[in-house]
Amino acid sequence: MTDSMTLDDVREPTLPLALPPALPPDERPRGGFRPAMPPEAPLVMPVQDLSQWDAAARRRPSRAETRPWAARAFVFGGAAALTAYGTLQMYEVISVSGGATALQYVLLVLFTLTFSWIALAFTAAILGFFALLRAKPEPAPPTALATRTAVVMPVYNEATARTFAAVQAMREAVEATGLGDHFDWFVLSDTTQADAWIAEERAFLKLRDELGPEARLYYRHRPKNHHRKAGNIGDFVSRWGAAYDHMLVLDADSLLSGGCIIGLTAAMEADPDSGIVQSLPLIINRNTLFARVQQFAARIYGPVIATGLTIWSGRDGNYWGHNAIIRTRAFAEACGLPDLKGNPPFGGHILSHDFVEAALIRRAGWGVTMLPRLEGSYEESPPTLIDLAVRDRRWAQGNLQHARVIGAAGLAPSSRQHFATGIMGYLASPLWLAQLVIGVALVLQTAWVRPEYFSAEFGLTPVWPRFDPVRALQLFGLTMGILLAPKFLGLFLALIDGAVRKASGGGIRLVLSFLIEILLSALIAPIAMLIQSGSVFQILAGRDTGWNPQRRDDGSIPLSDIVRRHRWHTFLGLLTGVAAFAIATSLFLWMSPTILGLVLAIPISWASGQLAWGLALKRxxxxxxxxxxxxPPVAVRAAELTARNARHGFDDADALRTLHADAGLAHDHAAMLPQGASRPRGTIDTDRTLAQAKIVEADTLSEASAWLQPKERMALLHDRALLDRLARLRAA
Known part of the structure; x- marks a missing residue:
């Protein structure tokens, strides 16, 4: 500890903070510091009660609502009929000897559950296919607006070069429409890494200075990322929401064209009963083999599935958490999310908040609709199978947690169906796995277990678990046909659409791409089945997931990590293959697609993440x-701005050294911190206390930088007194 400074000297300062003099005028933004956020406009956001609901409190629509009963009858009735037929055929397969064993009945139940899941997707895709066949051109975008919209991008430890480039590109696109005055732009940070936080502030200050005082560009960093993204959006709505009619919610990888943003806003203005209007994001900018497969599938098959969902959902639609516009007051009134009783993974704050927000806003009487044919909505996707698995683990927990919400009072039946669909999306994998295991057990029983002649029900012949091979093959063909039909329908629509066919490389390349996607998806499917099954088992065992930032850039994963993540998949594939071949050659052939995918899990995962392989197919x-x-022009502009921003090096800089070297930035950073005491009196913040002790002990910036741990760095950056002490350290 230095002779001139003691711990008692480092206290909460009174404002204004006496930092070193600002840099010369030619080295910092002109005009002094402007507030990073507009004046607060509070909006009450009460926490909702999921256990009870007064129907009288439901808002009455301004005009009569019609529900798509015919479409729902077709989708759900058709799925039910197909499931009944498939179940009957499966029963005929297993009861060829005049009866079925208990194990065979278990197989029948599992088959019925999984078959109903794919049958529902099939009938919805049929509905979407015929709707797109008859679709008319979309109307021209409007030339006038009458409302104010906040465009909000929540960020969490993201690369600033990319996120601020996206914000600037979208803002320029909207300004080009002549309607830019109706939009304000917000970057809402929940970042928990010191270097990323200061990089965000530097990028924000530079961009705001570049755009000028009329940019209406704002930035806010939350001291604690309470309730994660839902809490981030909720904080904005409750503090600034009253100033805006709508908010357009983005993800950090979102890109929307000016026409799409105007179209969403106009759709909300035209429908006073809408609470949420969701667009259909298409995947762009992907180059690894795995990501390109996802990009192709989303573009060719996605519209068929999304259109069918839109038609049968009607005004009882769903919300995917981004690239959607929301009526701000409706959101505040209806979407204050409660904590669920108990601990994670099923208790605590609601992880997958978007489905719940859609259900609650619909419960309150507002419509939730989707515009699947509105062009110009884009996102990105994980570059590798392992990256997808990391994100999917979080989604699995969030969707399974909806089992605690699906029975909430007052929800529309369609909202409950959306919850059920999300839950089944993750339960399907362990159900398929169980079905596979039961099938193997039945074949094993047939081959090796001695029949019991003198059972309680005496018979002259033993009861063998037999199957009808012809019916089994026919049922397998039916199942595969229903499973792959949405893909074939999407391919057909792309082939008959001259513009899409030509832009996708022509008919031959389009068909070849389709076959490549089918092959890779088939190989990846058993790996994904085991990964999702493992996630479900972990969640059911009570294991919570974290919330790591998503890797968005193209790039391969070290082979050692791939081997570590997939070695058990490979081992299980080898074990299954040897066992199946030992039991019966027919069983081995039947399971060969699953066995092959698992045995090749390591090379498949490695190859799918290779940038070179994806670029080769692109060539x-x-x-x-x-x-x-x-x-899209907005994507081209965003790429240009990303490259330009990367040259500034904000994402590569050390936060403490940057603040120490730039007194003007340090002053602006302190000015952006919340006013008042950073902690209640009488409480001890361990990270701040340790940061205080270390920063007082240090004589130089190098010592402080070496001693401070990540959480202590964040505590220092939140504290004006410690920032003042940091500025006084010697640079050596």
Whole structure:
């Protein structure tokens, strides 16, 4: 500890903070510091009660609502009929000897559950297919607006070069429509890493200075990322929401064209009963093999599935958490999320908040709709199978947690169906796995277990678990046909659409891309089945997931990590293959697609994440999409700005050294911190206390930088007194 400074000298300072003099005028933004956020406009956001609901409190629509009963009858009635037929055929398969064993009945139940899941997707895709066949051109975008919209991008430890480039590109696109005055732009940070936080502030200050005082660009960092993204959005709505009619919610990888943003806003203005209007994001900018497969599938098959969902849902639609516009007051009135009783993974704050917000806003009487044909909505996707698994683990917990919400009072039946669909999306994998295991057990029983002649029900012949091979093969064909039908329907629509066909490389390349996607998806399917099954088992065992930032850039994962993540998949594939071949050659052949995918899990995962492989297919025009052949102008501009921003090096700089070297930035950073005491009196913040002790002990910036742990760095950056002490350290 230095002779001139003691712990008692480092206290909460009174404002204004006496930092070193600002940099010369030519080295810092002109005009002094402007507030990073507009004046607060509070909006009450009460926490909702899921256990009870007064129907009288439901808002009455301004005009009569019609529900798509015919579409729902077709989708759910057709799925029920197909499931009944498939179940009957499966019973005929297993009861060829005049009866079925208990194990065979278990197989029948598992088959019925999984078959109903794919049958529902099939009938919805049929509905979407015929709707798109008859679709008319979309109307021209409006030329006038009458409301104010906040465009909000929540960020969490993201690369600033990319996020601020996206914000600037979208803002420029909206300004080009002549309607830019109706939009304000917000970057809402929940970042928990010191370097990323200061990089965000530097990028914000530079961009705001570049755009000028009329930019209406704002930035806010929360001291604690309470309730994660839902809490981030909730904080904005409760503090600034009253100033805006709508908010357009983005993700850090979102890109929307000016026309799409105007179209969403106009749709909300035209429908006073809408609470949420969701767009259909298409995947762009992907180059690894795995990501290109996802990009192709989303572009060719996605519209068929989304259109069918939109038609049968009607005004009882769903919300995917981003690229959607929301009526701010409706959101505040209806979407204050409660904590669920108990601990994670099923208790605590609601992880997958978007489905719940859609259900609650619909319960309150507002419509939730989707515009699947509105062009210009884009996102990105994980570059590798392992990256997808990391994100999928979080989604699995969030969707299974909805089992605690699906029975909430007052929800529309369609909202409950959306919850059920999300839950089943993750339960399907362990159900498929169980079905596979039961099938193997039945074959094993047939081959090795001695029949019991003198059972309680005496018979002259033993009861064998037999199967009808012809019916089994027919049922397998039916199942595969229903499973793959949405893909074939999407391919057909792309082939008959001249513009899409040509932009995807022509008919031959489009078909070849389709076959590549089918093959890779089939190989990846058993790996994904085991990964999702493992996630479900972990969640049911009570294991909570974290919330790591998503890796968005193209790039391979070290082979050692791939081997570590997939070695058990490979071992299980080898074990299953040897066992199946030992039991019966027919069983081995039947299971060969699953066995092959698992045995090759390591090379498949490695190859799918290779940038070179994806780019090679791109050079041959395979797995191409119209957006890749002719990139959207907003994406081109965002890429240019990302490259420019990367040259500033904000994301590579050390936060403490940056603040120490730039007194003007340090002053602006302190000015952006919340006013008042950073902690209640009488409480001890361990991280701040340790940071205080270390920063007082240090004589130089190098010592402080070496001693401070990540959480202590964040505590220092939140504290004006410690920032003042940091500025006084010697640079050596």
């Amino acid at each position: 041959f025009g395979l797995l191409g999409t119209p957006e890749e052949r002719t990139p």
